[in-house]
Every structure is written in C-alpha cells, then in structure tokens.
Amino acid sequence: MAYYRSVGEVPRQRHTQHRDPDGRLYREELMGEEGFSSDSSLLYHRGVPSAILASEVWELPEQRTVPNHPLKPRHLRLHDLETGRDAVTDRRLVLGNHDVRIAYVVTGTAPSAYYRNAIGDECVFVEIGSGVVETVFGVVPYRSGDYVVVPRATTHRWVPAEASRLYAIEANSHVAPPKRYLSRYGQLLEHAPYCERDLHGPSDPLLVEGTEVPVLVKHRTSAGIVGTAMTYATHPFDVVGWDGCLYPYTLNIDDYMPITGKVHQPPPVHQVFEGHNFVVCNFLPRKVDYHPLAIPVPYFHSNVDSDEVMFYVAGDYEARKGSGIELGSISLHPGGHAHGPQPSAIEASLGAEAFEESAVMVDTFAPLELGEGGLAVEDEGYAWTWAADDSDR
Known part of the structure; x- marks a missing residue:
C-alpha cells in the first residue's frame, strides 16, 4: 500500500506491552510481506491468533485447466454461467495459469464462509452489487464498480446487501499500483490516474467475539492448489486495533x-x-x-x-x-x-x-x-x- 493507517487502539511504541482495562495483555501479530522486508501491519488481538482446534481438508471447486489448443481467440459469456450463491465457495474458475486465476460468482445475500487466501492477493471487481467485506482489519464497504483488494492471508468474509456479480482476480503474488505511478517513497504521483483519496480501507475495528470459528484456507502444496478448513479457538476478528501499510481497500472506477x-x-x-x-x-x-x-x-x-x-x-x-x-x-x-x-x-x-x-x-x-x-x-x-x-x- 502507498500510505500508513492507524485504526483502533494501538500502543505508543511497537512491540511493547498493550493491555486491556482489566490488565490483560493483547497479543500482537505482525502481518507482513516478503519476509519482514516489505509492507506490513501490526494487529492487536484479544485472543491467540494461532490457536486452532482442528484442521481438515476443504475440497475446493474444480481448479483444473486445459490449454488453449488449438490456438484461437475465445469468447466466454459469463452471464450464462450458473453458480452457487456463496461469494467464496461457489466461484467457478474461468481462466488461469501459474500466476493468476480468474473466477466468477453471482452471490445471494447470505454471508460467505470465513476465508483466507494464503496463495496471493485477491483483486475482486464488483460488476454489480453492494455490501461489505468483513475482515480482520475491520469492515470494507463495496459497491458496483469497486475493485476490492484483499492482501494475501487476510481472514475475511463477504456479506452482500444484494445479489452481487463478482469477477475475482486471484494472484499468486501481491497486487499493487504500477511502480511508475509511485514516488521512490511510495506516494502516488501527480501523473497517476488515481490517488490515495480514492482508496478506501477500514476505519474502525470490527471486534467480534466467538469460539470454534471455521475458516477456509486456500494454499499451495507440491501437488498444486488445495484447501484446508481450520477451526480457531477464538474469533479471528477480535482485533482491538492495528496500524501499518498493509490492509484491504477499495478503488471505484468512477x-x-x-x-x-x-x-x-x-x-x-x-x-x-x-x-x-x-x-x-x-x-x-x-x-x-x-x-x-x-x-x-x-x-x-x-x-x-x-x-x-x-x-x-x-x-x-x-x-x-x-x-x-x-x-x-x-x-x-x-x-x-x-x-x-x-x-x-x-x-x-x-x-x-x-x-x-x-x-x-x-x-x-x-x-x-x-x-x-x-x-x-x-x-x-x-x-x-x-x-x-x-x-x-
């Protein structure tokens, strides 16, 4: 991300004690890219973010692809594609390679499963629809024409307010503004077609209580892309505050x-x-x-x-x-x-x-x-x- 944000309660200095009103220590989590060498954020949890109670296989929707052979241009009519209504589990794979996959889903109005993509960032274009994406960082509202950028390994779920057509671009890497738009310090430059004012991230912690919370995790093995269902002892959205330069955000085409x-x-x-x-x-x-x-x-x-x-x-x-x-x-x-x-x-x-x-x-x-x-x-x-x-x- 191009700029720093601070949301909720954080201590004056990083990696120092941060306690609740009753004296209990919050658990600090660093969420960072490229092995401590790129953008990151510090999150403060009420519970233990690594405490899991179960780990089971999640059978992903069909991920196999076939080559464009014999070579020819193709036309695919996505509005004819039937999907289930879960914004995560009912995506259907349209195109893909080892770097990026494009999927499509038409949601209902029920919340999706809790989900984390541990393979890469997701850039989901909202063709039509509105709602919110609940995340470990807080709530991100979305509307028609939004790109919703969700960093790798961000626990989240989609909560549509209405049926939403989602065009999901799933990377095997990070997704960011083009380097030529950025100063050497990361600010969007004057010749860029958008600026920081146009990027909308969470403004408040979500703070959800709960136990035994299932989260679907998409990840990699030597055999390819697989899924695991992890059950967490406490709710992942128990974050009282965070700060840094890594977080989900939206950018609208308008x-x-x-x-x-x-x-x-x-x-x-x-x-x-x-x-x-x-x-x-x-x-x-x-x-x-x-x-x-x-x-x-x-x-x-x-x-x-x-x-x-x-x-x-x-x-x-x-x-x-x-x-x-x-x-x-x-x-x-x-x-x-x-x-x-x-x-x-x-x-x-x-x-x-x-x-x-x-x-x-x-x-x-x-x-x-x-x-x-x-x-x-x-x-x-x-x-x-x-x-x-x-x-x-």
Missing part, C-alpha cells in the same frame, strides 16, 4: 481518471494494478482521440509476449461491435495471434468524440488456460467473426 491523447492510446495508459507476470487495466467512458484523421478504435496488434483478457462491464464496446460480444462477455486474445477491431467498426468509429464503455482487462505474460467455468459458456463461433465481417472489403 474515481479513476482516464488518460487520453491526440491519437489512439495503448493499454498501458489504462493500467490500474500490477501483479507478478500480469497487469490489470480498465477502459472507461472518456473523450477519444482529437487528431483530425484519428481512428478511435484500436489498431490490429499482436501481443507477442502476453494473453489479453477483456471483461465487458457496461456501455457498448466500439471495437467489438458485430462480434457477438455483449455485457458480461469475456474475450481471450492469446499471444501468437493478431487481433483488433471488427472491420466494420473501424469506419463506424471515425469522427467519434467519446466512448461510453467500461471494461476490465487482464494481460498475462504466461499463456492462459481455460477453466471449467469458461468452457461451460464458450461461444464457439467467435474466432471466425473477423472473416465473416467483410463490410470494409
């Missing part, structure tokens, strides 16, 4: 300031986050190119080093008109294949002054494979739509 130019700007100007071997960008309503001969839609391009995933959230995505792409669609354009606008969309875009569209893009630097959820809702005809669209000929 607060992101798109960067535009005289001619078409490439995807890096739309970047919002980065992880190891992948980036997250968003394409939002904006004024477009103002050169008198500008072509507003993208040029054809070969992402020779990456796969490109676009999730279409709102509006009418200009470059894909005529392809079958609609709200709730995912397009996967793999490295090794040139892609770009539908031919008819090029002429149709000339003279446009603004685009009313919202999409979330994930670019990966290792090939993406298809999960069972993606295969279940594939549009088999998408790869041939450029050849079928001959209106420019």
Whole structure:
C-alpha cells in the first residue's frame, strides 16, 4: 500500500506491552510481506491468533485447466454461467495459469464462509452489487464498480446487501499500483490516474467475539492448489486495533481518471494494478482521440509476449461491435495471434468524440488456460467473426 493507517487502539511504541482495562495483555501479530522486508501491519488481538482446534481438508471447486489448443481467440459469456450463491465457495474458475486465476460468482445475500487466501492477493471487481467485506482489519464497504483488494492471508468474509456479480482476480503474488505511478517513497504521483483519496480501507475495528470459528484456507502444496478448513479457538476478528501499510481497500472506477491523447492510446495508459507476470487495466467512458484523421478504435496488434483478457462491464464496446460480444462477455486474445477491431467498426468509429464503455482487462505474460467455468459458456463461433465481417472489403 502507498500510505500508513492507524485504526483502533494501538500502543505508543511497537512491540511493547498493550493491555486491556482489566490488565490483560493483547497479543500482537505482525502481518507482513516478503519476509519482514516489505509492507506490513501490526494487529492487536484479544485472543491467540494461532490457536486452532482442528484442521481438515476443504475440497475446493474444480481448479483444473486445459490449454488453449488449438490456438484461437475465445469468447466466454459469463452471464450464462450458473453458480452457487456463496461469494467464496461457489466461484467457478474461468481462466488461469501459474500466476493468476480468474473466477466468477453471482452471490445471494447470505454471508460467505470465513476465508483466507494464503496463495496471493485477491483483486475482486464488483460488476454489480453492494455490501461489505468483513475482515480482520475491520469492515470494507463495496459497491458496483469497486475493485476490492484483499492482501494475501487476510481472514475475511463477504456479506452482500444484494445479489452481487463478482469477477475475482486471484494472484499468486501481491497486487499493487504500477511502480511508475509511485514516488521512490511510495506516494502516488501527480501523473497517476488515481490517488490515495480514492482508496478506501477500514476505519474502525470490527471486534467480534466467538469460539470454534471455521475458516477456509486456500494454499499451495507440491501437488498444486488445495484447501484446508481450520477451526480457531477464538474469533479471528477480535482485533482491538492495528496500524501499518498493509490492509484491504477499495478503488471505484468512477474515481479513476482516464488518460487520453491526440491519437489512439495503448493499454498501458489504462493500467490500474500490477501483479507478478500480469497487469490489470480498465477502459472507461472518456473523450477519444482529437487528431483530425484519428481512428478511435484500436489498431490490429499482436501481443507477442502476453494473453489479453477483456471483461465487458457496461456501455457498448466500439471495437467489438458485430462480434457477438455483449455485457458480461469475456474475450481471450492469446499471444501468437493478431487481433483488433471488427472491420466494420473501424469506419463506424471515425469522427467519434467519446466512448461510453467500461471494461476490465487482464494481460498475462504466461499463456492462459481455460477453466471449467469458461468452457461451460464458450461461444464457439467467435474466432471466425473477423472473416465473416467483410463490410470494409
């Protein structure tokens, strides 16, 4: 994270005694990244954060993937994907590789299971819906258009106020603002498309009492991704205060300031986050190119080093008109294949002054494979739509 926060009761100096009004010592926990060498926070628990009563196997939803072979662009209709209603246990895997996995779920209004991802940070885009995420750090409200960034190993649960469509980007690493947006000390710079005011973290401790609390933990073994259900002696949300630079937060796309130019700007100007071997960008309503001969839609391009995933959230995505792409669609354009606008969309875009569209893009630097959820809702005809669209000929 880019800046320090202090929430609730903390002692004047770290690693010193901190007691409740009856003289009982709070238990201090350091939650830190990269082996004490990166961002961290100190949390003060009423109970013992490592006290567990049971550890049992949690059978994860299907995690296997199949290669994109033979190689072709893909169109996946996520709004046709049926899911259960738990924001955690009912996610269906759409795409994935060794660096990142993309899953999708449509929640109900019941709270999810208590959950901790010990593999990497999660960046969950809220396509639509509202509610809160209860965490060991406190409560984080969410609404449509939010990115909810949850650091690795943060115990939390989703409590939807209404049915919510969640697009979960699960990293094997940490997720953070792009380095080029940050000063050498970590402040978001003036040229960044958002700033610290736009990041919303917990403001008060949650302080929940309880015993024998089950928490589902996603973690790694030599055999791959597995799950464990741990039962804690006291409630993980027994934190009276914390401080530091590591915590969950939200960023809403309405607060992101798109960067535009005289001619078409490439995807890096739309970047919002980065992880190891992948980036997250968003394409939002904006004024477009103002050169008198500008072509507003993208040029054809070969992402020779990456796969490109676009999730279409709102509006009418200009470059894909005529392809079958609609709200709730995912397009996967793999490295090794040139892609770009539908031919008819090029002429149709000339003279446009603004685009009313919202999409979330994930670019990966290792090939993406298809999960069972993606295969279940594939549009088999998408790869041939450029050849079928001959209106420019």
